[in-house]
Amino acid sequence: xxxxxxxxxxxxxxxxxxxxxxAWINFSNSNYDPKEGHKLYNRYLDxxxxxxxxxxxxxxxxEHHQTAYGIMPQPSVLAxxxxxxxxxxxxxxxxxxxxxxxxxxxxxEEYAMIDNVTGGRLxxxxxxxxxxxxxxxxxxxxxxxAKFHEAHELIMQAWTQPGPTSFEGKYxxxxxxxxxxxxxxxxxxxxxIPSQGSSETKDWASHPDRKYTMxxxxxxxxxxxxxxxxxxxxxDEYGYKCQPDQLGWxxxxxxxxxxxxxxxxxxPHIENFFNKFVLAPTEYRMxxxxxxxxxxxxxMENKMKFREQYLSIEMLMxxxxxxxxxxSTVSExxxxxxxxxxxxxxxxxxxFATLDHEHTKKSMQMFAEEVMPKLRHIGEPNAAxxx
Amino acid sequence: MxxxxxxxxxxxxxxxxxRRGGSGPTLLxxxxxxxxxxxxxxxxxxxxxYDVIAPSHPGFxxxxxxxxxxxxxxxxxFYLDFMEELGLEDVHLVGNSLGGWIASEIAVRxxxxxxxxxxxxxxxxxxxxxxxxxxxLWSNEEAAQKMFFNQEIAEQRIAAAAEMxxxxxxxxxxxxxxxxxxxxxxxxHNPDLIKWLHRVKVPTMLLWGENDNIFPPVYGExxxxxxxxxxxxxxxECGHLPHQEKLEDFLAGVDANISKN
Numbered sequence: 001x002x003x004x005x006x007x008x009x010x011x012x013x014x015x016x017x018x019x020x021x022x023a024w025i026n027f028s029n030s031n032y033d034p035k036e037g038h039k040l041y042n043r044y045l046d047x048x049x050x051x052x053x054x055x056x057x058x059x060x061x062x063e064h065h066q067t068a069y070g071i072m073p074q075p076s077v078l079a080x081x082x083x084x085x086x087x088x089x090x091x092x093x094x095x096x097x098x099x100x101x102x103x104x105x106x107x108x109e110e111y112a113m114i115d116n117v118t119g120g121r122l123x124x125x126x127x128x129x130x131x132x133x134x135x136x137x138x139x140x141x142x143x144x145x146a147k148f149h150e151a152h153e154l155i156m157q158a159w160t161q162p163g164p165t166s167f168e169g170k171y172x173x174x175x176x177x178x179x180x181x182x183x184x185x186x187x188x189x190x191x192x193i194p195s196q197g198s199s200e201t202k203d204w205a206s207h208p209d210r211k212y213t214m215x216x217x218x219x220x221x222x223x224x225x226x227x228x229x230x231x232x233x234x235x236d237e238y239g240y241k242c243q244p245d246q247l248g249w250x251x252x253x254x255x256x257x258x259x260x261x262x263x264x265x266x267x268p269h270i271e272n273f274f275n276k277f278v279l280a281p282t283e284y285r286m287x288x289x290x291x292x293x294x295x296x297x298x299x300m301e302n303k304m305k306f307r308e309q310y311l312s313i314e315m316l317m318x319x320x321x322x323x324x325x326x327x328s329t330v331s332e333x334x335x336x337x338x339x340x341x342x343x344x345x346x347x348x349x350x351x352f353a354t355l356d357h358e359h360t361k362k363s364m365q366m367f368a369e370e371v372m373p374k375l376r377h378i379g380e381p382n383a384a385x386x387x
Numbered sequence: 388m389x390x391x392x393x394x395x396x397x398x399x400x401x402x403x404x405x406r407r408g409g410s411g412p413t414l415l416x417x418x419x420x421x422x423x424x425x426x427x428x429x430x431x432x433x434x435x436x437y438d439v440i441a442p443s444h445p446g447f448x449x450x451x452x453x454x455x456x457x458x459x460x461x462x463x464x465f466y467l468d469f470m471e472e473l474g475l476e477d478v479h480l481v482g483n484s485l486g487g488w489i490a491s492e493i494a495v496r497x498x499x500x501x502x503x504x505x506x507x508x509x510x511x512x513x514x515x516x517x518x519x520x521x522x523x524l525w526s527n528e529e530a531a532q533k534m535f536f537n538q539e540i541a542e543q544r545i546a547a548a549a550e551m552x553x554x555x556x557x558x559x560x561x562x563x564x565x566x567x568x569x570x571x572x573x574x575x576h577n578p579d580l581i582k583w584l585h586r587v588k589v590p591t592m593l594l595w596g597e598n599d600n601i602f603p604p605v606y607g608e609x610x611x612x613x614x615x616x617x618x619x620x621x622x623x624e625c626g627h628l629p630h631q632e633k634l635e636d637f638l639a640g641v642d643a644n645i646s647k648n
Contacts, residue, residue, distance in 0.1 A: 025524070026524075134571075135523065135524065138571065138572040138574070139571075139572065140567070140568065140571040140572055141567060141571065142564065142567055142568035142571070143568075281524075281526065282526070283523060283524050283525065283526060284524065287523055287567060287571075288523070288560075288563045288564040288566065288567030288568070289564045289567045289568055293557070293560050293561065293564060296560065297560070
């Protein structure tokens, strides 16, 4: 099992009462104080660096725009900062939202630079970005999926084919694709696809030409299990055995001395996360064309209904969107879930919403020292399928 | 109710749902983002004096959602084909909102088959400093409230929406998705359109609700200033859908423009 520490970098200094309707798109940035922001960025970078010291295999950043939910609109800036301050951990950008940029080669360049500086410690995440970003960036959601695929193709061409080459797409056209630098890792850095588990994504990521790691993010455990199993089944259909490394699970997680103490310490913060920082009406999250009509209807039916209610820590633990407890409780749960899904990558979000630095560090340390060693041996590659 | 029929017509491989009824001069009605789900009262009223042709645009209602449909220009050229295919001449073109935008885009390309143009709360132009209402952030309920001045109508619409069948909901989603595709960015306009509106030389009427929350009346003024000889009529106590909220004013405006020619 490989463990990564993921940071959303929320604007935790926000006045929670100011978040009434949403924390996204048009939640005024007059609620942002740069002096607090300065402190938070540096604190959060300290936490990511601390994860490296503690022996996490990866440290992760990601991209969101115009929201208190996460203040990393340009994650590669912070990945660059981490490149020189960390020694061992992979630096995972989970991910850059390909369709949001006019020129995907700029993402190929950022990633290749980080990969070169770190001598091959980059994990390259590719996402479409959530629905809200399409309002904020005014990118037409109806071409999001097509642009994602075309941008991915362009980036891979830039990384793997000796230049100059040319690229003729519907959305992107280049006479000279000839990127300096080339990526350090050959043929290219490992690719992770953070996902909510659409069947299109599973089919595409698991294809033998790609075998990209599907990282299930912030979903009820039943969804995570179903989607990981469906991904493995798809690998079988393609005629190969899914490796644990191809499956990842990302979720908020908190460890304390006892189950009771964990719940008591973390309750307001995880509830702030799911009820305040995540808050966005359906129309904000689901712009037209962002998903197919069928997926749209399914998401409306399942997810949106669930989110209409106040989510208590008990409900979140019950449906597996959040794990917390003593080291032994947390280890047992993770081990049991792993046996159901076979994932080899666990990505924990150890800070969320308003959780303070001291508790974040305490939980990280307990996880690294008391949970990770117990789970190291599971989720390793199957020797039989390794050739 | 006037005699009318609904049929599907093939236009270069695109199955197109067309409602048609009434008799008199040809009137082609281009619907807005909400589509046309039935032979509506305003179509029936128009059918008393015109041969009313009301298609569902490609990507809307019961029409195909063709691969080639990317933008409003595709839509304009489609309707040039459509008029040719149906052999329509001397057309009185009427368009509301998104349909008004399509109508203007047709007219700047060719008015060979067009006798008059009536734009009703039309999209298509932008007025810097006067934001449009962002329909894509509105819930269905909020949209109904903002669409009408008369809140009783809004409440009726909200109540009716709760009774919609699954099939109707699917059509509504289809319309919503295609609207997004055509009008996301630039939002509900084509920056190049205004440069060429002077080419519209047929009698043009602009009908605008005084209380339009999507394209405030100043958008009508922008059209009026760009189309030579056009007339702008502001309809009081009326939202974005004059043909639904103020039927008499709508009909009077259409008739007045058509009688100019």
